[in-house]
Amino acid sequence: MDAIIQLIHVSKWHDRKAALSDVTLEIEKGEFVLLMGSSGAGKSTLLRMLIGEEQPDEGQIFVHGRNVTKLRSAEIPHLRRKVGAVFQDFRLLPKKSVFDNVALPLIVQGVSEKDIRRKVTEALRAVDVDHKKDQLPNSLSTGEQQRVCIARAIVNGPVVLLADEPTGNLDPERTREIIELFKLINARGTTVIVATHDSHVVSHANRRVITLVQGVLLSERRVGQGIGV
Amino acid sequence: MRRLFYLVREAWANMRINRTTTIVAVLTTAFTLACVGIFLLLYVNLRNAAGSLQEDVKVMVYLEDRLPKEKAQELDRKLKLDRMVDEVVFISKEQALGEFRVQFPSESHLLEGLGENPLPASFVVTLAPNFRSPDAMKGWVERVQTMEGVAKVDYNQEWLSLLAELIGYIELAAIGVGILLSAAAVTIIGNTIRLALLARREEIEILRSIGATRMFIRIPYFLEGAVLGACGSALSLGILKFAFELFRQQIQLTGRFSGIEGMISFFPLSVCLALVMMGMGLGFAGSVVSLLRVGEGRA
Numbered sequence: 001m002d003a004i005i006q007l008i009h010v011s012k013w014h015d016r017k018a019a020l021s022d023v024t025l026e027i028e029k030g031e032f033v034l035l036m037g038s039s040g041a042g043k044s045t046l047l048r049m050l051i052g053e054e055q056p057d058e059g060q061i062f063v064h065g066r067n068v069t070k071l072r073s074a075e076i077p078h079l080r081r082k083v084g085a086v087f088q089d090f091r092l093l094p095k096k097s098v099f100d101n102v103a104l105p106l107i108v109q110g111v112s113e114k115d116i117r118r119k120v121t122e123a124l125r126a127v128d129v130d131h132k133k134d135q136l137p138n139s140l141s142t143g144e145q146q147r148v149c150i151a152r153a154i155v156n157g158p159v160v161l162l163a164d165e166p167t168g169n170l171d172p173e174r175t176r177e178i179i180e181l182f183k184l185i186n187a188r189g190t191t192v193i194v195a196t197h198d199s200h201v202v203s204h205a206n207r208r209v210i211t212l213v214q215g216v217l218l219s220e221r222r223v224g225q226g227i228g229v
Numbered sequence: 230m231r232r233l234f235y236l237v238r239e240a241w242a243n244m245r246i247n248r249t250t251t252i253v254a255v256l257t258t259a260f261t262l263a264c265v266g267i268f269l270l271l272y273v274n275l276r277n278a279a280g281s282l283q284e285d286v287k288v289m290v291y292l293e294d295r296l297p298k299e300k301a302q303e304l305d306r307k308l309k310l311d312r313m314v315d316e317v318v319f320i321s322k323e324q325a326l327g328e329f330r331v332q333f334p335s336e337s338h339l340l341e342g343l344g345e346n347p348l349p350a351s352f353v354v355t356l357a358p359n360f361r362s363p364d365a366m367k368g369w370v371e372r373v374q375t376m377e378g379v380a381k382v383d384y385n386q387e388w389l390s391l392l393a394e395l396i397g398y399i400e401l402a403a404i405g406v407g408i409l410l411s412a413a414a415v416t417i418i419g420n421t422i423r424l425a426l427l428a429r430r431e432e433i434e435i436l437r438s439i440g441a442t443r444m445f446i447r448i449p450y451f452l453e454g455a456v457l458g459a460c461g462s463a464l465s466l467g468i469l470k471f472a473f474e475l476f477r478q479q480i481q482l483t484g485r486f487s488g489i490e491g492m493i494s495f496f497p498l499s500v501c502l503a504l505v506m507m508g509m510g511l512g513f514a515g516s517v518v519s520l521l522r523v524g525e526g527r528a
Contacts, residue, residue, distance in 0.1 A: 051438070074442070081440035091435045095242075103231075105439040110232050152439065 003062070004029040004160060004191050005050065010059035012045055012215075019045040020056070021215040027193065029159075032186040034202055035195040037212035043195035046212070047162050050193075051083050052076040064159050081109060084153030084190075088165035090145045092137040092152075098124070099133040102151045109156065123151040127181060143174035147181070154185055161185060163194045172200055179204040239449035240456065243425045251457065254421040258461025259468060261410045261417070262508060266469045268403035273500075274493050275399060279392050281492065286361065289383040290352040290373060300378045301350065307376070308352060313369050316355040322346050349380060363393045411511055418457050418515030422450050423523050451516045458512020462505045470495055 005027040012020040020042045027033055035043045048054040049061055052068055061068040064082055071079060092101050102123055106116045124130035127147040129140070137145055146166060153161055163182065167175040179194075179201055186192040194201065202209055211219045244251045290308070292301060301319075308317045320328070325348040329336075356366060366389070370382045426433070436446050473495050480490050496504070 053438075077437075077440045077442045079440075080438065085438055087438075091431075091438065093432055093435060104436070107232055107235050108436070108439060108441045108445055113231050116231060 002029045003027065004031075004064055005193075006060075006062040007046075008060045008062075010046075010049070010056045010061060012042075012049070012054065012056050012058075014045075018215040020049075020212075023059070023212075023215075023217045025210060025217060025220070027191060030186070030189055030191055032183065032192045032207040033194070034207055034209045035193060035212065036197065036202065036209055037195075038197050040214070041197075041212040042215040043197075043212055044164055045215075047085075047164050047193070047195055050160070050162060051080050051085055077108075081105065081156060082159050084156075084158035084161045086146070086149050086153050086161065086163035086166045088168040090137070090142075090149045092145060092148060094136065094138055097134050097136060098129065098140070098148050101137060101148060102133075102155050105152060105156045111156075119155050120151075123155040124148075126154065126184070127151045142169050143177065146170065146174075146178055150178070150181060150185075154190065158190060160191045160193065163192070165196055165198075166194060167196065167198055167201055175200055176204050236445075236448045237452065240452035243429070243449060243453050244456070246428060247421065247425055250421050250424055254417055254457050255460045255464060257417045258414045258457065258508070258512075259464035261414045262462050262465035262504075263468045265403070265407045265410045266465055266504070267472075268399065268406050270469060270473065270496065272396070272399045272403045273496065275392075275396050277494070278492050279389075279396055282389075282392070286356075286366070286384060286389065288354040288356065288366070288370065288373075290354055290379055291349045291381045291383065292351060293378050293380045294349060296350070296378045304376065304378050305352065308354060308373075311369075313356055313360040313365070314354055315357040318353040320351045320353060322348055322350045325349070325351065363390045414458070414461065414508075414511045415515045415518060418454050418461075418512045419519040419522075421457060422454050422516045422519040425450065425453065426519065426523050447516075447520055450520060451513055454512040454514075454516030454519075455509045456512065458515065459505050459509040461512070462508020465508070466496070466501055466504060 003026040005025075007023050007025050010020055010023045011018065023042075023046070035046065037043050045054060049056055049068065050063055052071060055069060059069075063079065066075075066079065068079065093104070096104075099120055102120045103116050106119060111119070120133075121130060124133055127150050129144055129147045129151065132140060132144060132148075137148060140148065146169070150161075150163075150166075153163075161182070166182075167178055170178060175198065182192050182194060196202075209219075209221055210217065211221075290304075292304070305317060305319060308314055323346070326346050329348060356369065360366070360369065366384065370384065373379060374382050433446055473493075477490060477493065
């Protein structure tokens, strides 16, 4: 299998404190990976680096064959179009309808009106909120808002989907639903990386788990198989 | 198409969200540009006036008394061959006396007591349009003054020089005030854009995270700046036109300076359009300054 993400001896310091320390890992195309760790373990830093929001102080990062550490600032938007991102706080535009929020990545890319309609409808159907397309995000439940956020992340068919604490604001039932949704997206061929500190997510996902502790890659295992690093 | 529609809609949304700031920015820009406009209007009208006055300026070349006819004819030929001269009209001593009597009928008896006609013969010279500047005129007069048979050369030199000097000062003032107040307009619009940027910082972050390019994020703010500048400039022209018409009406009503009335004019349409475009450019510059200073967030 091909590695879609590669981190080679990556280190990052925030105020002289190591956010990531000499992390080396590979994620294959089509994998579903859970990035575990408590708050401040370096999960969010790692995800931000994958979309070029932060640069490592040491090491190299490859995403879909491109060295992210060597990208020019004008190339970063193109990287972000291939890597969808889901956030704990949803980051939806409150004054735009659900449809318009999901259409945004396509508008940014200059996709035709007809294709926008088709792709947005498909994405909303995939996350089961197509019946709320004309509503404003604030009128939806938190679970629905997270679904809209996921629809926006997958609408332009990214090769990788990153989710940073996507269930942080959800109850266990909604958490299970969202994880099932990620599994479904993964089953369609998208590589999914979910950063979480929630052990329920691990048990629901039953996939490869990478654990970070204070910026250090502590262990790697597949739930139920006990593979250590 | 949807992309263009989105960008225009975002610019409009920016202006609507910060409605008060937008209105204040347009009004302040309008009054600032109106101040520049006053100087510009004054400058343009004075230049036009000076131009039309210079059209009428005639140089009087007085001949020495008892100059032989041949010498006068030679001088006439020399003047007519001069490339700086457009027209030469000879006024004999008798014609001069006749004109004096027509122009000053009540004073004509003064000359009768003198016996002999004391008025000199002269050439009334109109210079070619390209040589009617005060400097060119002065040079030409100095040259003709030395010609044989010429007693005196006369024209309203001081008056024309003064007018040229005044126009020069107004031009300088217009440039100075223009630069200063244009910078003020750029700052005012820049600050409005800055407020819009700060108000929409979160949205900008979201756009960045979904792969919007820097230019895509910036375009609505460029549009907003340009629209604010154009609106401010158009409004300033409205204010100026209103003030101009009021001034003209006052002249008509009072009857004073009635000669000026026909000489003054407002900016032609092409200049009005150029000024609106300039306002647009200033607004755009305000956006650029603001985006460079504040930035629209880091990549």
